[in-house]
Amino acid sequence: MILVPIPAGTIEMRDARSDSTRQVALRPFRIGQAQVTQGDWDAMGSAAADPTSADSTSRQPDVPAHPVTWFDAVQWCNDASAASGIEPAYRIQDRHVAWDVSSDGFRLPTEAEWEWSCRAGTRGPTYAPLQDIAWTAADQVAGPQQVARKTANAFGLFDMIGNVWEWCWDYADTARYGDYRSLRGGGWADREWSCRASVRRGSAPDALLEDVGFRAARGAVGDAGTRAAQGWSADADRRRADVRGALPTGWTPLRGLS
Helix, strand or coil: CCEEEECCEEEEEEECCCCEEEEEEECCEEEECCCCEHHHHHHHCCCCCCCCCCCCCCCCCCCECCCCCHHHHHHHHHHHHHHCCCCCCEEEECCEEEECCCCCCCECCCHHHHHHHHHCCCCCCCCCCHHHHCCCHHHCCCCCCCCCCCCCCCCCCCCCCCCCEEEEEEECCCCCECCCEEEECCCCCCCHHHCCCCCEEEECCCCCCCCEEECCEECCCCCCCCCEECCEEHHHHHHHHCCCCCCCCCCECCCCCC
């Protein structure tokens, strides 16, 4: 698995629900040139549940590992760190996962890291014409395709858009969607409006979705004991979940955040 160095920079992140934006300053980090493949998964002998799929592409070594839960993605990252002799980035206890931002172990990118990596200096909805860079519904394929078969972005990253959705570290929205985690990038069955650098989706961390995989990152991006890095903040998660009074229909704030 090839990890590409990503330079430091600043990205503007938009929150559609609150119609607000924020500037995020990023430290340098590394991210997978492609999504974690079935071959990458098998090479680690991970304790995470092995991806299984009804479609015939699922066991090809160069196809993205899918479907993968968020919990299995973070477990694979820890197993990959251990196999490489690196201190794991995550402390996992049942359903609680804590990120040591000072660790250089394998991990999921934050949403800000993901979008910065995807855009690679561009500002439009995609970093090149969609048909050149992404497997989407327009290709009329029945499942994920081998990685790195379409055009890379300016950072040398493949399939940042299309092929499979990618888990990120961040919660989707602790006020509205409980413990759902964020997904980015779009998948092989999605139409063009779902396959853009800014589009985000969320799902339960134990959900097993056919069009979902992940991309690994590495990089110590904060001091030990810090609970914020690269656009993510545990305090911000807690504040957002602290919804008082009557709740809008369907909102499920995440309680008990520490």
